[in-house]
Amino acid sequence: MKVVDKLALVLEEIDKACKKSGRSREDIKIIAVTKYVSIERAKEALEAGITHFGENYDKGLLEKWEALGDKPVWHFIGTLQSRKVKKIIDKVDYVHSLDRLSLAKEIDKRAGKPVNCFVQVKTSAEDSKHGIQPDEVIPFIKELARFPNVHVVGLMTMAPFTDDESVLRNSFRTVKNLQRQIQDLALDYAPCTELSMGMSNDFSIAVEEGATFVRIGSALVGE
Numbered sequence: 001m002k003v004v005d006k007l008a009l010v011l012e013e014i015d016k017a018c019k020k021s022g023r024s025r026e027d028i029k030i031i032a033v034t035k036y037v038s039i040e041r042a043k044e045a046l047e048a049g050i051t052h053f054g055e056n057y058d059k060g061l062l063e064k065w066e067a068l069g070d071k072p073v074w075h076f077i078g079t080l081q082s083r084k085v086k087k088i089i090d091k092v093d094y095v096h097s098l099d100r101l102s103l104a105k106e107i108d109k110r111a112g113k114p115v116n117c118f119v120q121v122k123t124s125a126e127d128s129k130h131g132i133q134p135d136e137v138i139p140f141i142k143e144l145a146r147f148p149n150v151h152v153v154g155l156m157t158m159a160p161f162t163d164d165e166s167v168l169r170n171s172f173r174t175v176k177n178l179q180r181q182i183q184d185l186a187l188d189y190a191p192c193t194e195l196s197m198g199m200s201n202d203f204s205i206a207v208e209e210g211a212t213f214v215r216i217g218s219a220l221v222g223e
């Protein structure tokens with residue numbers, strides 16, 4: 001299926017979720033996750049009008065960046081090793097995987113200007129899903145005051161891999177609640193207005209629960 005046709009289906013789902021939850025469509029941005037697809041397919045997504053692109057490995061990011069340039073808004077969504085920061089940091093507009101102070105320190109040191117970061121929250125017991133435990137998120141955000149180039153635009157999570165809607169909703173609600181608590185702190189460096197949550201299998205529910213960025217791979221650009 002062409003990307004334009006897949007995009008139409010995704011938009012339809014998002015529209016439905018917005019209606020159901022009383023949200024407005026403009027508040028949700030779609031990130032095309034191109035990690036599994038060819039450069040050709042990524043170009044097709046760009047031509048379909050998608051402006052946000054996400055990659056989860058430094059190599060993939062650099063490859064797609066070479067091909068598509070700085071036309072798209074680039075999101076680094078994968079686990080980020082500190083030693084890889086300097087390779088990618090001037091190419092990305094958002095980092096979705098801030099999950100430790102050593103990484104914040106490295107981003108702060110390597111970036112010439114403030115970087116939009118999402119703090120990744122662990123809402124799943126799966127080891128493959130990284131992030132900070134929910135009860136440690138607020139203390140972590142307070143510590144980030146030391147790093148002027150780390151700008152906390154929001155929180156990110158990967159929900160457990162399941163079809164159980166209540167489990168998914170719980171995971172997204174945990175993050176939404178944390179967002180409210182952080183906003184109450186009114187920290188200049190952590191406005192935390194955004195929520196990066198929802199993938200191919202759960203983006204409708206994520207939108208209903210307050211996502212502002214959904215990260216969609218297979219359902220949008222899958223071949």
Ligand SMILES: *Cc1c(COP(=O)(O)O)cnc(C)c1O
Pocket residue numbers: 033035056077078158199200201215216217218219
């Ligand atoms: C791969 C990936 C996605 C997209 O996954 P799909 O299930 O293909 O939509 C979203 N977020 C992260 C962090 C990913 O690694």
